Amino acid sequence: MMWYFLMTDAFTFGAFLISYGSIRFATNGWPDPNEVFRSFPGVPADVHLPLVFVSLMTFILIMSSVTMVLGVAAGHRNDQKAVTKWMILTIIGGILFLSCQAWEWTHLHGEGAWWGRNPFLNADGTQSTTNFTNFFFTITGFHGFHVFSGVIINIIMLIKNMRGDFAKRGHYLMIEKAGLYWHFVDLVWVFVFTCFYLL
Amino acid sequence: MEHIQTAGAPSTHHEPEFSTKPIWRTFWILLGITAAELVIATIHLKTGFPPKFVVNGIYLILTCAKAFYIIAEFMHLRHELKNLIMTLGITCLLFVWFIIAFLYEGNSYKELRNRYDPYKVEQSKTKVASPEEHGPAAKKPGSAE
Numbered sequence A: 001m002m003w004y005f006l007m008t009d010a011f012t013f014g015a016f017l018i019s020y021g022s023i024r025f026a027t028n029g030w031p032d033p034n035e036v037f038r039s040f041p042g043v044p045a046d047v048h049l050p051l052v053f054v055s056l057m058t059f060i061l062i063m064s065s066v067t068m069v070l071g072v073a074a075g076h077r078n079d080q081k082a083v084t085k086w087m088i089l090t091i092i093g094g095i096l097f098l099s100c101q102a103w104e105w106t107h108l109h110g111e112g113a114w115w116g117r118n119p120f121l122n123a124d125g126t127q128s129t130t131n132f133t134n135f136f137f138t139i140t141g142f143h144g145f146h147v148f149s150g151v152i153i154n155i156i157m158l159i160k161n162m163r164g165d166f167a168k169r170g171h172y173l174m175i176e177k178a179g180l181y182w183h184f185v186d187l188v189w190v191f192v193f194t195c196f197y198l199l
Numbered sequence B: 001m002e003h004i005q006t007a008g009a010p011s012t013h014h015e016p017e018f019s020t021k022p023i024w025r026t027f028w029i030l031l032g033i034t035a036a037e038l039v040i041a042t043i044h045l046k047t048g049f050p051p052k053f054v055v056n057g058i059y060l061i062l063t064c065a066k067a068f069y070i071i072a073e074f075m076h077l078r079h080e081l082k083n084l085i086m087t088l089g090i091t092c093l094l095f096v097w098f099i100i101a102f103l104y105e106g107n108s109y110k111e112l113r114n115r116y117d118p119y120k121v122e123q124s125k126t127k128v129a130s131p132e133e134h135g136p137a138a139k140k141p142g143s144a145e
Helices: A003-027 A052-076 A080-110 A131-162 A165-169 A173-198 B021-047 B052-074 B082-092 B094-116 B117-123
Strands: none
Touching: A003 A131, A003 B094, A052 A080, A052 A173, A052 B021, A052 B052, A080 A131, A080 A165, A080 A173, A131 A165, A131 A173, A131 B021, A165 B052, A173 B021, A173 B052, B021 B052, B082 B094, B094 B117
């Protein structure tokens, strides 16, 4: 059933991203993402590091996906201790990603970007529309909410695992299902990363 | 979906091939692709050599490659029943039409507007004098907070 839920979720995200693409194709100018996303925490504002921070976020999410799948593999071996360890690492990865996103949102908000206002100019120096920020905050926000609920689900799975529920049951299928959801979140990020930061 | 048959009998737990080696290999592939995207982006920024549409094509291919690896290995779909793979895969083909149709639609809207709305074209060609003027301070009165 998890697969069918993820399928519907994929279409929700797909609809969001395609409407973004459609609006972008219908607009004459668009801001250059390398100009907008070029900051890194702790680095002075005049040092421009395009794409570095978001690559770090991608790395964190891929890493937490790896720890999750290692947790699932440990569940296949009925190794309760190892499942606990990998679940904790996955949760840490998820929280790190959310913190990065919180920093990025705060930073952009500080630069004057929010729903309904867009301080960035188009790549050719003309006035930009607010579609850019609207789509950015809506889609990364929706994705961030998925990460958040994924972290909550993982915490619940961790508690159930530490209480020995899965060991009693004899299999770790719930871990596997939570893992599917978590990988899906990673998968969506791959597309969000491409659509907003690279293209 | 495979596990439905075995759910009642956990002792018959299968898939001895669920080893950690392919997981790490997949991780390195994903990391490598992301690093490659970064390198391409940096080269494009510094020299502008590969034209933007070529770079975008490369990004899209690499993104699909990453998606494939995540779904096949991390989500373990490659090792599931063929029927499940088909159910999901064929439904995903809808996305092909979905993307082409809507991007075409957007482009056609832009062309129509550029042809029939000269004011819009003029506005989209006017450069903004200084970025500071249109920063956070120059918020439009009606803009949402």
